[in-house]
């Protein structure tokens with residue numbers, strides 16, 4: 001196997017990087033999991049390159065062979081409270097080559113030098129990635145189930161959630177969203193909410209719930225063929241989380257939507273089942289260092305993957 005070196009992803013690498021992510025996940029899930037994950041055109045996967053580069057230019061690292069081929073990629077995101085490790089993917093031709101460990105070592109060293117916890121959300125059904133992270137020192141601290149629903153073309157046939165009034169987010173909500181998330185999960189990433197609310201690409205949507213003392217919840221979503229995931233979001237109660245989700249699912253009728261629900265939130269999970277949602281994956285929030293126990297309802301996502 002040839003030597004691997006690390007360099008930052010450039011604009012001209014997006015097509016190969018997106019193709020790698022698409023091939024990596026689909027190959028892994030086709031051979032060891034429940035079947036291919038990313039069913040659309042690989043070109044749609046470039047959305048990951050775009051959003052992550054918009055947020056953190058130059059912070060997608062590539063492990064490259066002597067001949068210039070990209071063997072693996074990994075995004076990372078420094079934030080005031082932590083560093084997030086994003087999508088890690090190795091090309092199937094290079095599985096077991098040490099490419100992922102090389103990237104993980106570089107990013108873990110960076111987080112250690114910054115003196116910040118290193119966080120990620122990874123599959124609980126993928127023993128290869130679990131083991132990679134576990135050997136490196138990550139400890140799981142929260143379990144999420146990925147639920148999905150083919151939203152009917154006429155919208156969800158379910159009653160609205162009583163007592164929860166949802167409005168569209170506005171640019172000035174970024175601070176309150178960041179403060180709520182900081183209170184509930186101990187992380188600070190106002191810059192991401194400012195980016196989503198500014199919505200220069202015209203693909204983001206933010207819904208919020210206002211309470212007596214400020215914001216009680218928010219839920220973001222993206223309209224793009226490259227991402228069916230709903231999030232990020234946070235809410236004080238299951239009822240508010242359900243009200244937000246109910247509204248977001250109606251944004252794109254006729255489409256499959258996927259969201260991660262904290263599994264201990266029985267009431268919210270049952271509400272999702274009552275809408276016809278089913279499970280398709282399990283994910284673990286993991287950390288090297290300290291992570292505040294979660295309160296309220298948190299909706300992590302991989303778009304953006306900065307939680």
Ligand SMILES: CC(C)(COP(=O)(O)OP(=O)(O)OC[C@H]1O[C@@H](n2cnc3c(N)ncnc32)[C@H](O)[C@@H]1OP(=O)(O)O)[C@@H](O)C(=O)NCCC(=O)NCCS
Pocket residue numbers: 024025028072088089090091094095096097098099100101102121122123126127128129131132135
């Ligand atoms: C997960 C993935 C990134 C690993 O990439 P890789 O380049 O094959 O991994 P590496 O060769 O760098 O390292 C694998 C390490 O995992 C560890 N490992 C793997 N299986 C293990 C097991 N069953 N028990 C303990 N450790 C294990 C080992 O430490 C191994 O290193 P070693 O060679 O020292 O034993 C790759 O399988 C992949 O891209 N999968 C599809 C996409 C994916 O799942 N991404 C992660 C999303 S959560």
